[in-house]
Amino acid sequence: MKQDLKSYYDERANEYDKVYLNPKEQEDLEQATKIFQNLFLNKTVLEFACGTGYWTERIGKTAKSIYATDINKSVIKIAEERRKLSNITYEVADMYDFESENKYEGFFGGFIWSHIKIQDLDEFMVNLKKMIKPKGKLAFIDSNPSKGTNHCLKRIVKTDDFGNTYQERKVENGNKYLVLKNFPNYGFICEKLSKIAIKIEIVQTKYYWIAIGEIKN
Numbered sequence: 001m002k003q004d005l006k007s008y009y010d011e012r013a014n015e016y017d018k019v020y021l022n023p024k025e026q027e028d029l030e031q032a033t034k035i036f037q038n039l040f041l042n043k044t045v046l047e048f049a050c051g052t053g054y055w056t057e058r059i060g061k062t063a064k065s066i067y068a069t070d071i072n073k074s075v076i077k078i079a080e081e082r083r084k085l086s087n088i089t090y091e092v093a094d095m096y097d098f099e100s101e102n103k104y105e106g107f108f109g110g111f112i113w114s115h116i117k118i119q120d121l122d123e124f125m126v127n128l129k130k131m132i133k134p135k136g137k138l139a140f141i142d143s144n145p146s147k148g149t150n151h152c153l154k155r156i157v158k159t160d161d162f163g164n165t166y167q168e169r170k171v172e173n174g175n176k177y178l179v180l181k182n183f184p185n186y187g188f189i190c191e192k193l194s195k196i197a198i199k200i201e202i203v204q205t206k207y208y209w210i211a212i213g214e215i216k217n
Contacts, residue, residue, distance in 0.1 A: 001168065001176045001177065001178050002175060002176065002177045002178070003166075003177065003178040003179075004177070005115060005177075005179060005180060006071055006072060007177075008169065008171070008177040008179055009051070009072055009075065010072045010074050010075075011171045011173060011175060012171050013052070013072065013074035013075045013077075013078060014074075014078070015171065015172050016051055016052050016075065017052055017054060020054055024207075025206075025207045027205075027206075028205040028206055028207045028208055031205055032141055032205065032208060032210055033058045035139070035203065035210060035212070036055070036058065036059050036108065036139055036141075037058065037059060037061060037062040038062070039106070039137050039139055039212060040059050040062060040063045040105075040106045040108070040137060040139075041062045041063070042062070042063070042064050043063055043064055043104075043105035043106040043136075043137065044063070044064050044065050044066075044067075044102075044104045044105045044106065045059060045063045045064075045065070045066045045067070045104060045105070045106040045107065045108055046066075046067050046069075046100070046104040046106070046107050046108075046131055046132070047059075047066055047067070047068040047069065047107070047108045047109070047110075048069055048070075048095035048098070048107075048108075048109050048112055049069075049070055049071070049095060049109065049110070049111070049112040049115075050068035050069060050070045050075075050076075050079060050090070050110070051070060051075045051079070051110070052075050052078040052079050052082070053068065053075075053078070053079030053080075053082055053083065053088075053090070054110075055108065055110045055141075056068045056079065056088055056090075057082070057083070057084065057085065057088070059108060060085040060087055060088045061085070063087065063106070064087065064105075065087045065088070065089070066087065066088045066089070066108075067089050067091070067100075067102075067104070068088060068089065068090050068091070069090070069091050069092070069093040069095065069098060070090075070092065070093070071092065071093065071094045071095070072092070073092050076090050076091070076092050095112070095124075096120075096124070098131075100131050102131075103131060103132060103133045103136075104131060104132055104133065104136060105132075105133055105136045105137070106132070106136055106137045106138065106139075107128060107131070107132050107136065107137075107138040107139070108138075108139050108140075109138075109139070109140045109141075110140075110141050110142075111141065111142050111143065112140070112142075113140050113142045113182070113184070113189075113211075114142045114143060114180075114181050114182045114183065114184075115179075115180050115181065115182075116182075117162065117164050117180065117182075118162050118163055118164055118182065119162045121192050122192070122195065125192060125193070125195050125196045126195070126196070128196065129196040129215060129216070132215045133215065134215055134216065134217040135214055135215060135217070136214070136215040137212065137213070137214060137215075138193075138197060138212065138213050138214075138215060139210065139211065139212045139213075140189075140210070140211045141208050141209070141210045141211075142208065142209055143181075143183070143207065143208060143209075144183075144204070144205075144206070144207055144208060144209055145183035155167040155168065155169075156181075157178070158178065163182075164180055164182055165180075165181060165182055165183065166178050166179060166180055166181065167179050167181045186202045186204075186209070189202060189209070189211050190202065190211075193211060193213050196215060196216060197213030197214055197215055197216060198213065198214050198216055199213055199214040200212070200213040201213070
């Protein structure tokens with residue numbers, strides 16, 4: 001079994017958008033879309049791990065601009081092919097090594113929190129703060145642990161010494177991966193975000209959690 005998150009999403013590129021087709025989750029997706037469109041209205045937004053651009057396109061309808069990055073060329077290619085908005089720029093980049101001379105008015109991270117190791121979260125937050133203007137808005141969305149068709153907690157097959165949890169996943173070509181997938185409680189989310197943000201709010205939908213906040217001065 002492979003344990004390489006980058007390769008996993010590279011192989012899933014052409015099948016990734018299927019995760020957004022579950023009829024039961026459409027109401028949650030629409031609720032999240034409205035939250036993000038309001039939060040980032042007329043703002044310059046940085047996005048990490050944009051994947052095939054599902055959220056990028058939705059946020060881009062109200063944002064001033066979006067600079068969307070992902071480590072995999074395969075998903076960036078799909079995102080660029082589907083692009084309908086001129087205010088979106090896509091780039092291949094690693095969110096852990098990303099540097100920018102620009103400071104953005106907002107940050108969005110869709111389903112990336114669960115893929116960041118617990119021991120790396122503090123450093124990730126500190127580096128993120130450097131790229132967002134004071135009073136800039138940030139938002140994360142990720143999976144609730146016990147909802148959805150796959151019952152996330154039941155799929156955990158490994159927990160490491162830091163408390164990181166891993167799931168076994170199979171892509172359509174048959175390859176199996178051990179994928180890092182953490183499910184933080186809301187107290188933990190607020191604790192980590194409070195290092196760089198104020199006015200933190202957690203929105204719980206049936207299938208997702210959404211965290212929003214404002215970058216400290």
